[in-house]
Amino acid sequence: DSGVTQTPKHLITATGQRVTLRCSPRSGDLSVYWYQQSLDQGLQFLIQYYNGEERAKGNILERFSAQQFPDLHSELNLSSLELGDSALYFCASSVRGGSDSGEAFFGQGTRLTVV
Amino acid sequence: AQKVTQAQTEISVVEKEDVTLDCVYETRDTTYYLFWYKQPPSGELVFLIRRNSFDEQNEISGRYSWNFQKSTSSFNFTITASQVVDSAVYFCALSEGGRSQGNLIFGKGTKLSVKP
Numbered sequence: 386d387s388g389v390t391q392t393p394k395h396l397i398t399a400t401g402q403r404v405t406l407r408c409s410p411r412s413g414d415l416s417v418y419w420y421q422q423s424l425d426q427g428l429q430f431l432i433q434y435y436n437g438e439e440r441a442k443g444n445i446l447e448r449f450s451a452q453q454f455p456d457l458h459s460e461l462n463l464s465s466l467e468l469g470d471s472a473l474y475f476c477a478s479s480v481r482g483g484s485d486s487g488e489a490f491f492g493q494g495t496r497l498t499v500v
Numbered sequence: 501a502q503k504v505t506q507a508q509t510e511i512s513v514v515e516k517e518d519v520t521l522d523c524v525y526e527t528r529d530t531t532y533y534l535f536w537y538k539q540p541p542s543g544e545l546v547f548l549i550r551r552n553s554f555d556e557q558n559e560i561s562g563r564y565s566w567n568f569q570k571s572t573s574s575f576n577f578t579i580t581a582s583q584v585v586d587s588a589v590y591f592c593a594l595s596e597g598g599r600s601q602g603n604l605i606f607g608k609g610t611k612l613s614v615k616p
Contacts, residue, residue, distance in 0.1 A: 387546075433600060492544070494545075
């Protein structure tokens with residue numbers, strides 16, 4: 386158990402809908418990262434938050450957004466969902482936010498299926 | 501441009517065989533970190549090791565060992581006396597200097613199947 390908690394574990398929704406994925410980082414970790422894992426794109430970094438502020442952005446679509454709350458949990462919002470958004474979404478956390486952040490520990494992922 | 505290549509898509513071995521998973525990386529930075537993660541059939545990503553670019557010492561942890569060679573931009577992973585529980589997809593990853601170590605460029609992964 387990495388200590389990173391993601392909910393829900395599975396989500397099935399229809400095209401055009403909006404969903405919210407939730408992540409609780411390990412106790413004491415200030416950085417949260419979101420990744421998408423799909424068969425065609427592999428594991429892709431989406432976005433990082435550090436202590437409530439956006440720190441780095443990767444290949445995140447404009448339809449997707451994230452935030453980190455004062456209690457350090459994070460949410461990834463996916464809107465106007467398309468079939469191609471079906472994927473495993475991972476959250477990870479690390480102690481700090483910069484190059485000395487320490488390694489990232491991943492949650493178990495949320496399996497999103499868009500039908 | 502930064503890139504991680506895991507040329508072996510799938511490897512199948514019989515229990516107790518040794519197996520090496522290859523990883524080649526590209527980066528222009530002189531400071532970077534390399535990682536290996538394991539993804540068992542249950543789906544979670546499990547951290548295995550981190551190595552920084554200034555430390556080329558090989559590392560051994562039980563049946564696992566890692567060989568980092570800057571001259572060939574490789575960071576290979578060897579499992580000695582493989583076991584069925586080692587069956588998983590293994591990912592090599594890179595984080596470049598200045599970026600957080602959770603901001604990772606992953607390879608496509610190598611699926612290892614260990615048969616009894």
